[in-house]
Amino acid sequence: MRRRNTATKDAVLSVLHSTGKAMSQGAIEKEIGVDINRATIYRVLNRYCEDGVLHRIVADDGRQYFALCVECDKKQKPLHHFHFRCEKCETIECLPEPVHFSISNDYKVEKVNCVLTGICKDCVNS
Amino acid sequence: MRRRNTATKDAVLSVLHSTGKAMSQGAIEKEIGVDINRATIYRVLNRYCEDGVLHRIVADDGRQYFALCVECDKKQKPLHHFHFRCEKCETIECLPEPVHFSISNDYKVEKVNCVLTGICKDCVNS
DNA sequence: AATATTAATGCGACCAAGTTGCATTAATTT
DNA sequence: AAATTAATGCAACTTGGTCGCATTAATATT
Numbered sequence: 001m002r003r004r005n006t007a008t009k010d011a012v013l014s015v016l017h018s019t020g021k022a023m024s025q026g027a028i029e030k031e032i033g034v035d036i037n038r039a040t041i042y043r044v045l046n047r048y049c050e051d052g053v054l055h056r057i058v059a060d061d062g063r064q065y066f067a068l069c070v071e072c073d074k075k076q077k078p079l080h081h082f083h084f085r086c087e088k089c090e091t092i093e094c095l096p097e098p099v100h101f102s103i104s105n106d107y108k109v110e111k112v113n114c115v116l117t118g119i120c121k122d123c124v125n126s
Numbered sequence: 127m128r129r130r131n132t133a134t135k136d137a138v139l140s141v142l143h144s145t146g147k148a149m150s151q152g153a154i155e156k157e158i159g160v161d162i163n164r165a166t167i168y169r170v171l172n173r174y175c176e177d178g179v180l181h182r183i184v185a186d187d188g189r190q191y192f193a194l195c196v197e198c199d200k201k202q203k204p205l206h207h208f209h210f211r212c213e214k215c216e217t218i219e220c221l222p223e224p225v226h227f228s229i230s231n232d233y234k235v236e237k238v239n240c241v242l243t244g245i246c247k248d249c250v251n252s
Numbered sequence: 253a254a255t256a257t258t259a260a261t262g263c264g265a266c267c268a269a270g271t272t273g274c275a276t277t278a279a280t281t282t
Numbered sequence: 283a284a285a286t287t288a289a290t291g292c293a294a295c296t297t298g299g300t301c302g303c304a305t306t307a308a309t310a311t312t
């Protein structure tokens with residue numbers, strides 16, 4: 001099941017690159033310009049997550065947001081980092097702040113999902 | 127708009143007390159014994175959150191879970207604490223582990239939502 | 253104790269996010 | 283150029299959660 005290159009996949013990646021933030025399917029659909037089916041966008045995003053190109057954040061609004069893993073690398077973000085969801089501009093940002101925790105070895109931790117919510121620095125002064 | 131005491135509200139609280147964990151509407155409905163409407167349970171839960179009796183956690187499954195704030199107090203949990211969602215027994219636990227982070231003052235942080243996901247200590251040995 | 257007030261409930265309809273089945277299209281292999 | 287099968291579009295569906303509205307019942311008032 002080798003992956004194939006398509007215009008849709010490229011378009012999704014380029015939108016994520018250009019905004020530099022984590023985006024929901026809806027936000028991507030709005031920004032992407034061309035008309036791409038909702039289900040297709042979800043499938044592209046899910047595939048990228050499987051392939052380690054994107055990571056998925058579930059925010060406290062219950063929705064999924066997707067962010068480039070490369071973006072995180074560039075800014076030297078740790079594997080598990082905080083995310084900030086701005087309620088005004090409706091974007092999610094990967095923060096350089098690492099998530100630290102200690103937990104009994106009896107627990108098997110598989111995923112870490114930390115989201116701060118509020119007004120981001122761009123929106124707080126406007 | 128003074129709150130009124132009802133059997134439904136008591137039943138919801140007592141289920142949460144008896145399990146000692148954060149529960150979704152669905153889990154509460156299953157455990158509660160009596161037949162209570164879905165919308166009503168949600169309304170009860172939302173009211174309790176407004177009143178500071180419960181707090182709401184949105185897990186990485188995108189669903190809302192509700193936990194007693196008193197439970198947290200008892201175990202001396204900090205205001206912002208980690209939560210652990212077990213994928214096997216489908217419960218969420220409030221952990222005593224506090225959430226620490228530092229972020230630029232330019233951001234206005236209003237909510238903190240941190241969930242670890244995996245297999246809890248009760249399920250890992252079974 | 254009887255009545256008035258209005259919060260709480262049940263029901264059904266509704267919405268939004270996300271997924272899935274299936275026929276069709278098109279990227280890669282041969 | 284033909285064959286293979288991943289990717290897409292569409293519609294239907296699922297699930298979590300909310301809302302409007304008529305009805306019920308907890309509290310306040312008499």
